Amino acid sequence: MNNKIIGTIGERIAKFYLQVNNFKILKINFRYKMGEIDIISEKGNTIHFVEVKTRTSNIIEAREAIDENKKEHIWKCANFYIYKNNIKNKKYQFDCIEVYLFKDSWKINYIEQIIEK
Numbered sequence: 001m002n003n004k005i006i007g008t009i010g011e012r013i014a015k016f017y018l019q020v021n022n023f024k025i026l027k028i029n030f031r032y033k034m035g036e037i038d039i040i041s042e043k044g045n046t047i048h049f050v051e052v053k054t055r056t057s058n059i060i061e062a063r064e065a066i067d068e069n070k071k072e073h074i075w076k077c078a079n080f081y082i083y084k085n086n087i088k089n090k091k092y093q094f095d096c097i098e099v100y101l102f103k104d105s106w107k108i109n110y111i112e113q114i115i116e117k
Helices: 003-020 068-084
Strands: 024-032 035-043 046-055 091-101 106-115
Touching: 003 024, 003 035, 003 046, 003 091, 003 106, 024 068, 035 068, 046 068, 068 091
Parallel strands: 046 091
Antiparallel strands: 024 035, 035 046, 091 106
């Protein structure tokens, strides 16, 4: 499988995970000139900006691929989304979902507050 297919599978698993855990999906693959946010969801009074990282090996944690540059792009995209949608009186946070695909199974890790702002 190529990386695009692997990423798409990971995003679908992450979306399913969020839905099963009572998150409302607001937007998938929100694009802005500075980058993209994989999933924007809401639970309670909090908007969650979720970066999905999918790997076929768990030798290195997937979250390690979110460097400072990527965090800055996510932050700028999130600010634009908040502005564009006139979001007020909501909390928001930046999370990561790691999806590990194995031959016969998959594993998911949900990490809250991957970016502190």
